[in-house]
Amino acid sequence: MADFFPEEELLAAIDLGSNSFHLAIARLDHGEVRKVASMSEKVQLAAGLDADKVLSLEAQQRGLDCLSRFVGRLGSVTPQRMRIVATNALREATNAQEFIDKAQRILPKSIEIIAGREEARLIYLGVSHTTAAGGRRLVVDIGGGSTEFIIGQDFEPLQTESLQMGCVAYTRQFFLDGQINPMSFERAKAAARKEVTAIAAIYRETGWDTVVGSSGTIKAARQLLMQQGLTDEQGHITYAALEKLREQILKWKHTDDIYFEGLKEDRKAVLPAGLAILMGLFEILGIEKMGYSDGALREGVMYDLLGRFRHEDVRDRSVQALMARYYADPRQAERVALTARTLFEQVADALKLDEEDGDLLRRAAYLHEIGLAISHGSYHRHGAYLLEHSDVPGFSKVDQLRLSFLVGLHRRKLRVETRAQVLHAGGQSLLTLCLLLRLSVLFHHSRYDQVVPTFVLSIIDEKTWQLAVDQHGAEWPMLQADLQQEIVQFANWGIELDIVQLIKAEIEA
Template sequence: MNDTSPLSATATPPSLLAAIDLGSNSFHMVVAQLIDGEIKLQDVMSEKVQLAAGLDADKLLSEEAQQRGLECLARFAQRVSDLPRKAIRIVATNALREAVNSREFLERAEDIMQTSLEIIPGREEARLIYLGVCQTRPPQDGMRLVIDIGGGSTELVLGEKFQPRALESLEMGCVSFTQRYFPDGQISKAAFQKATYAALRELMSIQKRYRRLGWSNCVGSSGTIKAIRNACISLGLTEEHITARALDQLRQKILGYRHVDEITEVKAERRALLPAGLAILCAAFDSLGIREMACSEGALREGLLFEMAGRLQHEDIRERSISMLMRRYHVDRHQAERVERSALQALGQVSDSWGLNDPQHAQMLRWAAHTHEIGRAISHAQYHKHSAYLLQNSDIAGFTNLDRQQLALLARSHRRKFPKDDFKQLPDSRQQACRRLAVLLRLASLLHRNRSHVKMPPLQLTVDNKQLSLRFPAGWLEQQPLTQADLEQEAEYLKSLGLKLQVS
């Protein structure tokens, strides 16, 4: 869940909403405030309850498991005690769908929460997960495959933009599979193979249809998949996304252990469930031919929250986020647009030479032009550092951690000495492009230092190996002594990158 996102331009009284997800493994709650058309995160609570572990062979939910859930809900209830009942939505998923005595638990839970609880069908769960993912991920052309591995079930959705085309919930989850195949924490190739085959059998029911419909990008959500992604990154198997190769390498690594206690690649509370979750994800990759999977911060509870707020607007959530940052920090929009125009003009002239042809490069440069001055809201002195801090440490809806990191680096490096070593924190594959975008932003910002409404003359920027040539119309630069001095200083700064700036 991200910090803020607009609903409409209409001013409305502040109100609070709470979305609660009673999952098979964990209970989650998100509390958010609606202020003048914006959703602002207020609180997040999450507790590992493992309801699914309390189901016996007859699908009877044990008293111990019920008590774990009820004690968690008592803490949730205190947090939302001042909210009107209509502002709270509570949904239960697979464990309570399966439990034959679920009604008993619901009645006790409703007494605590003083509002109704819903057991939602698997496909409704899948729909809400898809909504949560779409509202917190950048829009994509073509079909998107969303996979969410829960404690008792796995949801798989194919959709285009905000419209699901295929929804499915399969009876396989990290808790139920742990009980079945890794009950004592022992890890063996035989047990892992059995778990994988069981998942493949479940996937057979959707395999042909999903492959026929196809997709252009794949996204995973919730704790199990994020834990697998983090394990892959910590082992150096991938830079950001889960790839088929990284997944296979992680599988081999885990199979080298004899017990879950030996697993150090994930947090302690995730170790027991990792082999089962990994087997399910490996099966999904194999069955559906997945090559790469990104991860989403949004899932079921975010989908609930956005649906409650009536926020089904088909727009790029990142554009909303950037606009909100500009409003929040009182950015000079005219100046931002001037810098944007010059930066994109320069990009268009060097994109081939510098390998900056990906549309995301232009997008990132444009967003940087819009936000590089947000630090002025704190202080003019060192404002580029303030801007970087705000961008790095804010929840920006639709932006991944890596996106925020790049945006912060562009803001940090747009003036003064070039912090070239800071770019080493990026994956190797991103460093060069980000440094080059920073150079373009620096030049554009410098050329508009006087913040004048007078239109800049056309400029010509060319790149030849390590030399940048910046040309202006004849006689123009001689009439701009401040710009001339700034460009001379910039030439000195760029030497640290091995670049020679020639101005004429």
């Protein structure tokens, strides 16, 4: 991947939020992301979740209709320069894949469902790039289904958390059918207080100098307070001002009756719930005043994407952190990664693998032994579990699942039934990467730095691979035994692995 991003190139981010879907298109301007177009629609995906977390067909259709309109604005952005992320509603939905499958027929790029802490990290990235630095700051983002809390300094998050409370979810829970009364408001605020209590101690201990809010709920509250002269000259929100806003809202008995100049109709329905959450977190965290930033998840997604083009990929930092946390042997990981890269380069064109596939294989090679920190027995399965269920900055849940498959299948038997699971998770390319990683590990069972036998991997046809190996090295007898066993495993997945002697002419070629 190139180590620069041309300033004439556009990049885009789509945020499939629980309340709203957002599209942002931007251009790089002297190192900064400058938005040139944006769209936002209230889809209220979270409102379509029933008691069993099943997303209704009506809510799905609202989302698909919105995405169809977004796609009309994406013609000038290449798929390599866009990301589409989904948050809490699709994290929660038991039939999320049903919606994603429909959406993928519309969208030019795959949807990434991101974990709550990854959402928090990206929100902080967006806020930190669009707000002047001011020491350590607490960033709060109240969404439709979840609320993110981040403490960070400069561009680095120090604490990230995502709590299950949001303006759409709380509207359904506490303001049924739009009815407003003091008891419902206090119940919603108490629920928010209870949620925030779980993180209050560690956040207070970490501390902050300033507090910044982002996204729709806090933006709307701030605008209403500013209209009435209830903010200071910098537009900060205070608890006293929120109390006055609460008193005004409780004069109405139904959300349809709420009227403030400039307040959109679709924001009325979720305003009481959003305000209750905001007041609850002010109380528990002891916040004195809160500023506001236009930067949010979609801006963070674009800056994160930009970092990948500049070789500042947070995913690689996460890989190194996981290796350190679980005491993976860095020398063995490097050996396997180098061999994996060689094998990948030999077959990438024939198997139509791209650079993203190569990056996934490389990261799996570095992480393939992290399960040893738990137990030597079945360590590949332990590593797979860690990768699937950990919060790993920079990775979507789908990416983590694919890494999990690669690490979990790098040794032992390849079962016929597992093949279908791999194909479902990542298609033929993921299946291919699994086989390449297995071969890479085989070449380094001795764990020595000595040169491995020279090898050339060729693709004869879609079901036949040929591995030519220099059979004169000291490592050949042990490798030969491993490869003979591997022939059986490849066959379980429908691939014939043919092992032949590498002749001198092939080595010179």
